[in-house]
Amino acid sequence: MFKRTDPPDCTITWDGRELPARNGESLATALLAAGVLHFRETPVSGAARGPLCLMGACFDCLVELDGQPNVQACMTPVRPGLVAAPQRGIRGLPEVEDAA
Numbered sequence: 001m002f003k004r005t006d007p008p009d010c011t012i013t014w015d016g017r018e019l020p021a022r023n024g025e026s027l028a029t030a031l032l033a034a035g036v037l038h039f040r041e042t043p044v045s046g047a048a049r050g051p052l053c054l055m056g057a058c059f060d061c062l063v064e065l066d067g068q069p070n071v072q073a074c075m076t077p078v079r080p081g082l083v084a085a086p087q088r089g090i091r092g093l094p095e096v097e098d099a100a
Contacts, residue, residue, distance in 0.1 A: 002029075002032045002033050002035075003023075003033070004033045006022060006069045007020055007054070008020030008021055008022055009021075009023055009037065010022070010023050010078065010079075010080035010081075011080070011081075012027070012030060012078055012080075012081070012082040012083070012084065013081075013082070013083045014031060014034070014036060014084055014085070015084075015086060016085075018030070019034040019036070020033075021033075021034075021078045021082075022067065022075050022078060023078055023079060023080060024078060024079075025077070025078050026054075026073065026074050026075065026076060026077060026078070027063065027065070027073040027074075027076040027077070027078055027082065027084060027099045028051045028054060028061050028076075029075040029078075030078050031073060031084075032050075032051070033047055034096040036050075037048065037050045038086065039051060039060070039061045039062065039063055039073055039086060039089070040060070040061070040062045040086055040087035040088070040089065041086065041088050041089070043089050043090035049061075051073065051074050053074070055074065056072055056074055056075045061073040061074045062087040063076075063084045063085065063086060063087050064084060064085045064086070064087055065082070065083070065084050066082070066083050066084075067083075069087060070087070071084075
């Protein structure tokens with residue numbers, strides 16, 4: 001489906017598997033080039049979701065990155081050794097301090 005035009009120059013880890021990537025390309029691009037289409041699961045039905053807009057507007061590409069949930073794969077540049085996994089379940093919201 002997606003074809004890489006330049007050879008990979010590093011590896012990343014996706015859900016425990018090492019995948020080829022290019023330093024600086026978006027994580028979404030690297031995953032799509034490696035054949036990964038399922039980036040997260042919806043919290044209600046568990047339906048598979050993958051990138052839709054590739055410009056940070058839709059949030060369908062949320063992943064867990066280096067242990068941090070709710071990261072948009074389309075907005076994250078690849079770096080050697082990056083570790084990511086599918087976002088599973090409901091997306092958490094940051095804690096807000098009580099202003100009172």
